[in-house]
Amino acid sequence: MSISPGPSNLYILARTMSDGHRSGVAAAGGMAIGSLIYVLLTALGLAAIFRYSPTAYTVLKLCGAAYLIFLGIQTIRASGAGNTSKPKVRIMGMSKVFKQSIVVELTNPKTALFFLAFLPQFVDPQLGQVALQLVILGLLYAILAFSSDLLVVLLSHNLGKWLSSHPLFIRWQDRVAGAILIGLGSYIAWQEFIQK
Structure with a gap:
């Protein structure tokens, strides 16, 4: 599930x-922390709130969609004129990327659905300590997701290095990345309104 494409x-x-x-x-680290926050919230009973209040879950999805669109617009705006004669300057600091990743993960409907609907299905109330079972299962998921995210980093970094040797790609990479985020946020919002 953590390998499938999503926000x-x-x-x-x-x-x-x-x-x-x-x-x-x-x-990837921010996503892992976001997952761990969901683990704690699920163990504390947030799943019940979303299960009995679909409106709260809808609000979460729409906030996530809006945030992805915002990040996409920021990425496109930061791309500047696409001058390839100057060396590329890092647009975002690591702490900003880390913090944004936590927010992306917390507003990711796929993650919310996993922790609030799917994960509790593997808990056996007869074994007792339901919260502890949720934490253990959630930690396992977070570790696996972090590992698969690092694989995405490895593969996309190598691809990015190869593509960055092409001036046309350098000119368009941030615009395409921003468009992907805007498209994904728009798709999430569109799906929510279609289901109504």
């Missing part, structure tokens, strides 16, 4: 190709 993987891909492997690792 988290696309954000990591965009940050890695735009700013390099360090940004990709920072993004």
Whole structure:
């Protein structure tokens, strides 16, 4: 599930190709922290709130969509005129990428659905300590997701290095990364309104 394309993987891909492997690792770390926050919230009963209040879940999805669109616009605006004669300057600091990644993960409907609907299915109430079972399963998921995110960083960094040797790509990489984020946010919002 963590390998399937979604807001988290696309954000990591965009940050890695735009700013390099360090940004990709920072993004993957932020996603892992976001997952761990969901683990704690799920163990504390947030799943029940979303299960009984679909409106709260809808608000979460729309906030996530709006945030992805915002990040996409910021990425495109930061791309500047696309002058390839100057060396590329890192657009975002690692702490900013890390913090944004946490927000992306917390507003990612796929992650919310996993932790709030799917993960509790593997808990056996007869074994007791339901919260502890959720934490253990959530930690396993976070470790696996972080590992797959690092694979995305590795593959996209190598691809980004190869593509960055082509001037046309350098000119368009941030614009394409921003467009991907805008498209993903728009798709999430569109899906929400179609279901109504």
